[in-house]
Amino acid sequence: MPRVAALMLGAGFSRRFGGDKRQARLASGQMVLNRALENALAAFGAVTLVLRSDDDPQALALPEAVDVLFNPRSAQGMASSLVLGIEHLRHGDADAIAVLLADMPCIQPATLQALAQRSGPEDIVLPSWQGQRGHPVLFGRRFWPQLLTLSGDRGGREIVRAHADCVKVLAVEDAGVCLDLDQAADLATLNPLV
Numbered sequence: 001m002p003r004v005a006a007l008m009l010g011a012g013f014s015r016r017f018g019g020d021k022r023q024a025r026l027a028s029g030q031m032v033l034n035r036a037l038e039n040a041l042a043a044f045g046a047v048t049l050v051l052r053s054d055d056d057p058q059a060l061a062l063p064e065a066v067d068v069l070f071n072p073r074s075a076q077g078m079a080s081s082l083v084l085g086i087e088h089l090r091h092g093d094a095d096a097i098a099v100l101l102a103d104m105p106c107i108q109p110a111t112l113q114a115l116a117q118r119s120g121p122e123d124i125v126l127p128s129w130q131g132q133r134g135h136p137v138l139f140g141r142r143f144w145p146q147l148l149t150l151s152g153d154r155g156g157r158e159i160v161r162a163h164a165d166c167v168k169v170l171a172v173e174d175a176g177v178c179l180d181l182d183q184a185a186d187l188a189t190l191n192p193l194v
Helices: 032-044 078-089 107-118 140-146 155-162 185-194
Strands: 004-009 047-052 067-073 095-102 124-129 138-142 167-171
Touching: 004 032, 004 078, 032 107, 047 078, 047 107, 067 078, 095 107, 095 140, 095 155, 107 124, 107 155, 107 167, 124 155, 138 140, 140 155
Parallel strands: 004 047, 004 095, 047 067, 124 167
Antiparallel strands: 095 138, 124 138
16 A cells, blocks of 8 residues: 555635635534545544644644644645645655645545555546546655645646646546535535535
8 A cells, every 4th residue: 555645735715715614514513624634534544734824723623633734824825835735744754645625525535545545656646526537636756846846826737737647547436526615605515425
């Protein structure tokens, strides 16, 4: 089994949502962030979570197993959180890093495990549901230096495009890989799956 480090990005400002979507309640009563973390912990055993510097982990009711990083540059966009997380994790022994998003609480742990099993230091692995590419994206260690050069509100999409020959797309029966929470109305789409 490849060694995969799980990095969850949760330092966004939820501008389109109209409130802190990480604390939005699913039909189960669980917060969106907590469900996403629960699924990731079930698959990977440990998760590094990037938050804003003014976040209160107690208010977010984070599980103890979560390693929290505070991003003082979160206003600069998603890339700053990605860079902070990779800088933190690159000294470990992981072959790949799974970049998860805190607003995607429906991804099944079995899907995450299947993606991890196909990853490696020279690969980029991502899921596809009914022909739509989704999240998370797992980047082999070979690509971490390129991820460290990102800036602004960009993720690793350009790196995925530039290295199409290294991309493994895994078809999954998990709609959760394509469902994120951008607006409050999206909760109705997520709730049947959680």
